[in-house]
Amino acid sequence: MHVIEGAINSPKGFTAAGKHVGVKKKRKDLSIVLSENPAAVAAMFTTNKVKAAPVVWNMDVYEKGKPIRAIVVNSGNANACTGKKGMDDTVLMAETTAESFGIKREEVIVASTGVIGVPLPIDIIRDGIKELSKDLDEELISGLNAAEGIMTTDTTIKNIAVEIEIGGKAVIVAGMAKGSGMIHPNMATMLSFVTTDADISQELLRKALKQIGKDTYNMISVDGDTSTNDMVVVMANGMAGNEKITEENKDYRTLYKALYHINEHLAKEIVKDGEGASKFIEVKITGAKTTEDARKMVKSVLTSNLVKTAMFGEDANWGRVLCAMGYSQADFDPEKASLEFEASGQKILLLKEGLPVAFDEDYAYELLQNRDIKIHATLEDGEAQATGWGCDLSYDYVKINGEYRT
Amino acid sequence: MHVIEGAINSPKGFTAAGKHVGVKKKRKDLSIVLSENPAAVAAMFTTNKVKAAPVVWNMDVYEKGKPIRAIVVNSGNANACTGKKGMDDTVLMAETTAESFGIKREEVIVASTGVIGVPLPIDIIRDGIKELSKDLDEELISGLNAAEGIMTTDTTIKNIAVEIEIGGKAVIVAGMAKGSGMIHPNMATMLSFVTTDADISQELLRKALKQIGKDTYNMISVDGDTSTNDMVVVMANGMAGNEKITEENKDYRTLYKALYHINEHLAKEIVKDGEGASKFIEVKITGAKTTEDARKMVKSVLTSNLVKTAMFGEDANWGRVLCAMGYSQADFDPEKASLEFEASGQKILLLKEGLPVAFDEDYAYELLQNRDIKIHATLEDGEAQATGWGCDLSYDYVKINGEYRT
CATH class of the missing domain: 3.10.20.340 (ArgJ beta chain, C-terminal domain)
Incomplete structure (x- = not known):
C-alpha cells in the first residue's frame, strides 16, 4: 500500500466536482461524486434520535440494498428540524441529481451539513446541482474541490488516496471527510466519503466498514454521541478489474487494510482539526x-x-x-x-x-x-x-x- | 418547614468543630461531627472503580448496619491511590476519633478530600483530631467552622438548617457540603453530611436517602461520573423525642420533605459554586x-x-x-x-x-x-x-x- 497524489475521483470510473452555488456567502458549498458503474455501498448513519431529512432518505435507500451511483452534498445548511419541507427538499436534491446523470433517484445518497432549523434554499441548490453536474471529471483539482465543498468550520480539507495491488490489478481507495468541533462531536456533523474501484461483494464491504467504523470513527466519539447528520459512505464500483472479492481471503485482507488506513486517517484528521484544539x-x-x-x-x-x-x-x-x-x-x-x-x-x-x-x-x-x-x-x-x-x-x-x- | 439560623450541630445531641491543623497551609482542614446518641445512618458512596481508602472503610462500616456516632473529615489530601498506608491511615483516623470520645472505631465515618496520590500527613492529623475533639460544642460558630473545614476549592461554605414539627415535637434537619468543579464532577469530590434529631428507623432513613439522592445529587451528576471520594452521609439520632417513624406515614412524609429540601439545597449550592461558572x-x-x-x-x-x-x-x-x-x-x-x-x-x-x-x-x-x-x-x-x-x-x-x- 502506498499513498498517492489523488482524491475521491482517483479510483477508476469515478468523477467529482465541487463549487460555490450560494448556500454560503463565498466558500464552496456543493459537491457531487459519481460512479460510472453502479457501486456496492456500505454506510454508517447517526444514531441520534433527531435525524436530518437526508439521513432518513439515505437509510431508506440503504436498507433496500441496491447499488448506488452518486453522492450529492451541500454545506452551509443541515436540513435538520425542517419538517415535511425538509424531506421534500432532500428528495428534490436526489431527483435533480438523478435527472442530471440519467440515473434513478434511489441511486443517489444525499448529505447536508451546516446550521440546523433553517429551510434549505432549495432553488439555489437545484440550479446548482444542474450546473455542477456538467463540471464532473477525473482531474485531481475537481476531487479536491469536492472535498472543499463539504467543509463547514473545518480549517483544512481532509483528503487521502492510496494504491494497492489485488491479484495483479492496481486498486485505488480514496476518501474525503469533514468535521470540526469534534472535541465532543455533539453537533459538529461528521461526513466521510470513501470510493474504491475494487470489486467486492456488497455484503463483505458492509462487514468491513462495520468493523473498521468501531476502531476509527467510533473511537473519536462516544457511542450515540453523534449529530443529526453524521454519516460515512463507502462506494466500490469494481472497475479495477480484480477478481471479485466474495470471501474473507487474502484479497479481502489487502483491501481491508487499505480501507482501514483511509478511514483511520480521516478520523484522525477530523480530531486534529478539532475546534480550538492545541493538542x-x-x-x-x-x-x-x-x-x-x-x-x-x-x-x-x-x-x-x-x-x-x-x-x-x-x-x-x-x-x-x-x-x-x-x-x-x-x-x-x-x-x-x-x-x-x-x-x-x-x-x-x-x-x-x-x-x-x-x-x-x-x-x-x-x-x-x-x-x-x-x-x-x-x-x-x-x-x-x-x-x-x-x-x-x-x-x-x-x-x-x-x-x-x- | 422553616429555615433557621443553624448548622450541622443544631439538631439536639449533635456537637461539631472545625479548625486548621496543618494539612493545608492556612485554611481550616479538619472537622468532626459527634452525636451524643448512636444515630441511624444512611449513606451513598462513589461508584467509581477507584475508591479512596476512607470510602472503603465506610462501605465496610455501613454494610454492618450498626448506628454511628461520629464523622471525621480532613481536607487538603484525598488519601486516594495511597495503597496499604492509605488504609492504615484511615483506620488510624477512625481509631483516634473513637479514643477521643470513648466510642468504638466502627462508629466513626471517615472522609478525606483534596489532592490524590500523596500520603496523608498522618501525625499532623492524629494530633489534630486529639486537639479538635476538645473543641466540639453546640455553638453556631462551631458548626460553621466544621462546614469550613471540609472545603477545598469551594468559594463559599454550604450550610443549611430547617425546623419541622413531627407529632408536636420540634425536629431539626441540618446539612453541610463541599464540592466545586462540579461542572463535570469527575475529580471534584462531593461531600455532603446531614444530621437530624428525628427518630426514624434506619431502614426508612436509608429508603428516603436512596430516593432523594436520585432526584438531587444524581441530577447534578452523570451516573457513575463520580470521584474517588464522593459520599453523602445522613445521621438521625432520635433525640427530638418524636414517636419513632417506622412506616411511611404522615410523619415520614414530613421528614422526607425536610430531608429533600436540605439535600436539594446542598446539591444546588454545589453546582452554583462550580469552577468558573457564570450561569x-x-x-x-x-x-x-x-x-x-x-x-x-x-x-x-x-x-x-x-x-x-x-x-x-x-x-x-x-x-x-x-x-x-x-x-x-x-x-x-x-x-x-x-x-x-x-x-x-x-x-x-x-x-x-x-x-x-x-x-x-x-x-x-x-x-x-x-x-x-x-x-x-x-x-x-x-x-x-x-x-x-x-x-x-x-x-x-x-x-x-x-x-x-x-
Missing part, C-alpha cells in the same frame, strides 16, 4: 479484560473535561486519567494499573501498579509541551486493548462555541 | 415516556459542552439542546418536542412540536444575560418528568482546571 491526544489501554472494557476506558479518558484541560495546561495530572477510567463503568483492577505519558519518543511513568511514581515535574512539563501526546495505561486484567484519539479543551474551544451562531 | 442552569423535561428517559435527557443536556458554551456565550442555540436530547439514548419523539428558555420570569419559545419558531434574537440575548437560566423541554410521550442543575462552561473553567496542580 492531539492518543489514548491507549492495553491488558484489559475485554475490548469493550478497553474502549469504554479510552472514550472516558478522551471525553473527560478535566483530562482535556490538564492537557491544555500541560499538567501531568495522572489522577484525572485514572479517575476517568474509574467511572467509565469498565471492569478493571485499579491496583494493577500503570500509567505513562509519551511524546516525541520520550516517556514518563506516573503510576505503577496502582501507586504513584515520584517523577520530575520539569521533565513532565517539557514532555507535555509537545503537540502530540500519548496516554498509555497498562492493566493486568487480560489481553484486550483499544486506542482512540481526541484533543484538549482550550480557551479557543469556549470562544468558538460560545459565539457559533453570532 | 446556573436548570433543565426540566416534562411529558417524557418514563422518569428514566427524562433523567437521561436532562443529564445529557446538562453535560453537553456545546450547550454549556452556548449558555456562556448567551446564545439561544436551541439546536444543541435538542441534539443532546437526541443522543441521550432516551426514547422520545423529536417531532413532538417543544423547547423554551426562561429567566427572571420571562420566557421564549424556540421550538414547537419539532419545528423552529421564529424568535426575536435581541429579546433572547437579553433573556440569556441573566445568571439563572431555565431550559424546559415539553414532550408528548407520557407523563414522566425530571429536573436537574448545572452550569456553563467558561474561560475560567479552562483556566482553573488547566492550572490545578501548578
Whole structure:
C-alpha cells in the first residue's frame, strides 16, 4: 500500500466536482461524486434520535440494498428540524441529481451539513446541482474541490488516496471527510466519503466498514454521541478489474487494510482539526479484560473535561486519567494499573501498579509541551486493548462555541 | 418547614468543630461531627472503580448496619491511590476519633478530600483530631467552622438548617457540603453530611436517602461520573423525642420533605459554586415516556459542552439542546418536542412540536444575560418528568482546571 497524489475521483470510473452555488456567502458549498458503474455501498448513519431529512432518505435507500451511483452534498445548511419541507427538499436534491446523470433517484445518497432549523434554499441548490453536474471529471483539482465543498468550520480539507495491488490489478481507495468541533462531536456533523474501484461483494464491504467504523470513527466519539447528520459512505464500483472479492481471503485482507488506513486517517484528521484544539491526544489501554472494557476506558479518558484541560495546561495530572477510567463503568483492577505519558519518543511513568511514581515535574512539563501526546495505561486484567484519539479543551474551544451562531 | 439560623450541630445531641491543623497551609482542614446518641445512618458512596481508602472503610462500616456516632473529615489530601498506608491511615483516623470520645472505631465515618496520590500527613492529623475533639460544642460558630473545614476549592461554605414539627415535637434537619468543579464532577469530590434529631428507623432513613439522592445529587451528576471520594452521609439520632417513624406515614412524609429540601439545597449550592461558572442552569423535561428517559435527557443536556458554551456565550442555540436530547439514548419523539428558555420570569419559545419558531434574537440575548437560566423541554410521550442543575462552561473553567496542580 502506498499513498498517492489523488482524491475521491482517483479510483477508476469515478468523477467529482465541487463549487460555490450560494448556500454560503463565498466558500464552496456543493459537491457531487459519481460512479460510472453502479457501486456496492456500505454506510454508517447517526444514531441520534433527531435525524436530518437526508439521513432518513439515505437509510431508506440503504436498507433496500441496491447499488448506488452518486453522492450529492451541500454545506452551509443541515436540513435538520425542517419538517415535511425538509424531506421534500432532500428528495428534490436526489431527483435533480438523478435527472442530471440519467440515473434513478434511489441511486443517489444525499448529505447536508451546516446550521440546523433553517429551510434549505432549495432553488439555489437545484440550479446548482444542474450546473455542477456538467463540471464532473477525473482531474485531481475537481476531487479536491469536492472535498472543499463539504467543509463547514473545518480549517483544512481532509483528503487521502492510496494504491494497492489485488491479484495483479492496481486498486485505488480514496476518501474525503469533514468535521470540526469534534472535541465532543455533539453537533459538529461528521461526513466521510470513501470510493474504491475494487470489486467486492456488497455484503463483505458492509462487514468491513462495520468493523473498521468501531476502531476509527467510533473511537473519536462516544457511542450515540453523534449529530443529526453524521454519516460515512463507502462506494466500490469494481472497475479495477480484480477478481471479485466474495470471501474473507487474502484479497479481502489487502483491501481491508487499505480501507482501514483511509478511514483511520480521516478520523484522525477530523480530531486534529478539532475546534480550538492545541493538542492531539492518543489514548491507549492495553491488558484489559475485554475490548469493550478497553474502549469504554479510552472514550472516558478522551471525553473527560478535566483530562482535556490538564492537557491544555500541560499538567501531568495522572489522577484525572485514572479517575476517568474509574467511572467509565469498565471492569478493571485499579491496583494493577500503570500509567505513562509519551511524546516525541520520550516517556514518563506516573503510576505503577496502582501507586504513584515520584517523577520530575520539569521533565513532565517539557514532555507535555509537545503537540502530540500519548496516554498509555497498562492493566493486568487480560489481553484486550483499544486506542482512540481526541484533543484538549482550550480557551479557543469556549470562544468558538460560545459565539457559533453570532 | 422553616429555615433557621443553624448548622450541622443544631439538631439536639449533635456537637461539631472545625479548625486548621496543618494539612493545608492556612485554611481550616479538619472537622468532626459527634452525636451524643448512636444515630441511624444512611449513606451513598462513589461508584467509581477507584475508591479512596476512607470510602472503603465506610462501605465496610455501613454494610454492618450498626448506628454511628461520629464523622471525621480532613481536607487538603484525598488519601486516594495511597495503597496499604492509605488504609492504615484511615483506620488510624477512625481509631483516634473513637479514643477521643470513648466510642468504638466502627462508629466513626471517615472522609478525606483534596489532592490524590500523596500520603496523608498522618501525625499532623492524629494530633489534630486529639486537639479538635476538645473543641466540639453546640455553638453556631462551631458548626460553621466544621462546614469550613471540609472545603477545598469551594468559594463559599454550604450550610443549611430547617425546623419541622413531627407529632408536636420540634425536629431539626441540618446539612453541610463541599464540592466545586462540579461542572463535570469527575475529580471534584462531593461531600455532603446531614444530621437530624428525628427518630426514624434506619431502614426508612436509608429508603428516603436512596430516593432523594436520585432526584438531587444524581441530577447534578452523570451516573457513575463520580470521584474517588464522593459520599453523602445522613445521621438521625432520635433525640427530638418524636414517636419513632417506622412506616411511611404522615410523619415520614414530613421528614422526607425536610430531608429533600436540605439535600436539594446542598446539591444546588454545589453546582452554583462550580469552577468558573457564570450561569446556573436548570433543565426540566416534562411529558417524557418514563422518569428514566427524562433523567437521561436532562443529564445529557446538562453535560453537553456545546450547550454549556452556548449558555456562556448567551446564545439561544436551541439546536444543541435538542441534539443532546437526541443522543441521550432516551426514547422520545423529536417531532413532538417543544423547547423554551426562561429567566427572571420571562420566557421564549424556540421550538414547537419539532419545528423552529421564529424568535426575536435581541429579546433572547437579553433573556440569556441573566445568571439563572431555565431550559424546559415539553414532550408528548407520557407523563414522566425530571429536573436537574448545572452550569456553563467558561474561560475560567479552562483556566482553573488547566492550572490545578501548578
